Amino acid sequence: MNLCRSCGEDFGSAKAFDAHRVGVHVYTYSEGAAMDPVRDDGRRCLSAEEMEAGDAFVRNALGRWSLAAHLAAARVVRDRKAEAHSGISEAAS
Numbered sequence: 001m002n003l004c005r006s007c008g009e010d011f012g013s014a015k016a017f018d019a020h021r022v023g024v025h026v027y028t029y030s031e032g033a034a035m036d037p038v039r040d041d042g043r044r045c046l047s048a049e050e051m052e053a054g055d056a057f058v059r060n061a062l063g064r065w066s067l068a069a070h071l072a073a074a075r076v077v078r079d080r081k082a083e084a085h086s087g088i089s090e091a092a093s
C-alpha cells in the first residue's frame, strides 16, 4: 500500500504512486499559485477526477489506484529487454 499523505489516495505500486505526482519543480502547486507571476508547474497530485478521466490509472474495489494494464504490460516488456541485454553483455565479456 502506498498511501499519499498529500491527497489521501492509495496506490497499488510505487510506480502508480509516482505517476500521480506531476509537475517539474520543487515547490508545491499551492506555493506556485501564490507566486507572482503564478507558476502552475509545481509538484502536485493528480486529482481523482484527473486519474479517472485519463487512461493511465484504474481503481479497484478497495479504492486503490494502479497503473492501467497497457502501461504495466509495457513495463514488463521493457524489463525483459533489459534482462536479455544484460545476459548478452555478460556472455560477451
Ligand SMILES: [Zn+2]
Pocket: 004, 005, 006, 007, 008, 009, 020, 045, 046
Ligand atoms: Zn497524492
